[in-house]
Amino acid sequence: MLDKIILAILVSAIAFFSVYITTPFLIKGLEKRNLTVKDYNRVGGAMVPRPGGPSILFGILASELTLYVLFPTAEILAIIITTSLAFVVGLIDDRKVLGGWFKPVALTVSAVPIILLGAYNPHLSFPLFGSVRIPELYVALVIFMIPVTGNTINSIDVLNGVASGFMIIASFALTASLFIIHNYDIALASLPLGFVSLAFYKYHKFPSRIFPGDSGALTLGAMYGALAIIGHVEIIAAVALLPAVINSFLFLSSVKRIIEHRQIKSNPVTHTDDFKLMATTDKEAPITLVRLILAGGPMTEKQVGFVIFRLSIFSAVLAIVTAFMMGIKI
Amino acid sequence: MKGIQIFLFLFVMWILIIMGGGLLVSIIAPMTITGFGKLDPVLDSGVKALIAIILVVVWIFTLSKIKNWIFHKQLKN
Numbered sequence: 001m002l003d004k005i006i007l008a009i010l011v012s013a014i015a016f017f018s019v020y021i022t023t024p025f026l027i028k029g030l031e032k033r034n035l036t037v038k039d040y041n042r043v044g045g046a047m048v049p050r051p052g053g054p055s056i057l058f059g060i061l062a063s064e065l066t067l068y069v070l071f072p073t074a075e076i077l078a079i080i081i082t083t084s085l086a087f088v089v090g091l092i093d094d095r096k097v098l099g100g101w102f103k104p105v106a107l108t109v110s111a112v113p114i115i116l117l118g119a120y121n122p123h124l125s126f127p128l129f130g131s132v133r134i135p136e137l138y139v140a141l142v143i144f145m146i147p148v149t150g151n152t153i154n155s156i157d158v159l160n161g162v163a164s165g166f167m168i169i170a171s172f173a174l175t176a177s178l179f180i181i182h183n184y185d186i187a188l189a190s191l192p193l194g195f196v197s198l199a200f201y202k203y204h205k206f207p208s209r210i211f212p213g214d215s216g217a218l219t220l221g222a223m224y225g226a227l228a229i230i231g232h233v234e235i236i237a238a239v240a241l242l243p244a245v246i247n248s249f250l251f252l253s254s255v256k257r258i259i260e261h262r263q264i265k266s267n268p269v270t271h272t273d274d275f276k277l278m279a280t281t282d283k284e285a286p287i288t289l290v291r292l293i294l295a296g297g298p299m300t301e302k303q304v305g306f307v308i309f310r311l312s313i314f315s316a317v318l319a320i321v322t323a324f325m326m327g328i329k330i
Numbered sequence: 331m332k333g334i335q336i337f338l339f340l341f342v343m344w345i346l347i348i349m350g351g352g353l354l355v356s357i358i359a360p361m362t363i364t365g366f367g368k369l370d371p372v373l374d375s376g377v378k379a380l381i382a383i384i385l386v387v388v389w390i391f392t393l394s395k396i397k398n399w400i401f402h403k404q405l406k407n
Contacts, residue, residue, distance in 0.1 A: 124354075126348070126351030126352065126354065126355050127348055127351065128348065128351075128352065129351055129352045129354075129355035129356055130355050131355070132354055132355050132359040133359075134378075136375055137375070137378075137379055137382070235347060235351065238347065239344055239347065242340050242343055242344065243336075243340065245343070246336070246339060246340065246343070249390075249393065249397075250397070253394055253397070289336070292335075292336060293336070311336060311337065311340065314337055314340060315340060318340070318341070318344050322344075322348075325348075
């Protein structure tokens with residue numbers, strides 16, 4: 001047990017400090033190459049470097065490879081390859097403007113290593129009622145899950161610090177749940193996700209010094225999905241992700257098709273004279289989580305972010321309750 | 331507290347997930363289709379998959395109705 005505690009501290013420290021140290025260099029490099037985008041919610045529209053994906057991936061690879069050297073398992077290898085492939089998909093999307101279908105379709109390829117390495121258990125476990133064995137359907141679920149988690153995290157990356165802050169809460173809830181169901185090996189492998197997000201949040205929080213971009217958001221989302229499958233905590237992971245799921249659900253149910261955010265003609269959020277965020281009155285604009293939060297009145301970007309974090313904490317608590325319920329059978 | 335309806339919506343989603351799981355594990359999974367020879371496993375999986383897809387559609391429809399009910403005021407803005 002002591003060796004696992006030492007290993008947990010080691011991989012967490014590697015994940016955190018890899019991102020904490022490399023991100024400032026990435027920011028300088030991106031600024032030097034003029035790879036910046038306008039922050040429309042900031043007074044004056046500051047130019048912010050993007051993407052932060054490379055430092056996020058570096059942190060994940062450094063920590064997961066350390067774990068793999070000490071415990072070479074197919075599960076850790078599957079997490080590493082799936083996350084890296086999702087990063088490549090995101091990086092392509094960061095560089096080139098591609099259609100709304102590109103990411104979901106390309107991300108299905110990222111899920112293939114999990115299947116090829118056999119790093120999954122074809123049982124779907126539900127709280128209170130036990131599990132169901134679905135060998136063929138489970139393969140479809142694996143292929144479906146990575147694009148869903150990747151795009152869900154990407155869709156919530158709308159305000160300064162939200163994607164990384166949300167990921168800190170959701171991933172630590174997932175780690176806690178893995179410990180509760182006694183899946184210690186995957187709990188260890190999940191620690192880097194939370195610590196990488198925590199280190200990146202330092203630079204991504206309001207006012208952002210860097211944006212994660214598609215490469216960053218898809219990397220975080222795909223790793224979360226891979227952990228959910230490999231750790232056999234699919235339902236718990238879905239519960240912890242509920243605020244982001246609501247955001248995607250509201251968006252899709254109002255636009256009724258898969259499109260990129262940049263393809264939206266009417267913005268769901270506008271600004272007041274003092275540059276607070278305000279829900280638009282445009283009936284054509286899609287309904288999003290931020291628009292719903294702002295329906296109560298204008299708020300600053302930071303305040304909206306904290307409302308999303310409160311929702312995430314609520315979901316994290318529900319996820320942990322679900323993990324405890326896994327041990328109860330009626 | 332601002333956005334209390336969203337917390338309620340989250341909670342309803344959670345309940346629906348648990349109920350859906352219960353339905354799958356307790357009723358649909360134990361069902362077996364026999365009498366079609368070699369086609370039995372294919373038909374068995376196919377019918378269960380179809381029921382699961384129908385359940386997901388019903389789940390989305392229900393959520394959509396609950397969303398409209400919970401956020402009625404906000405959606406009108």
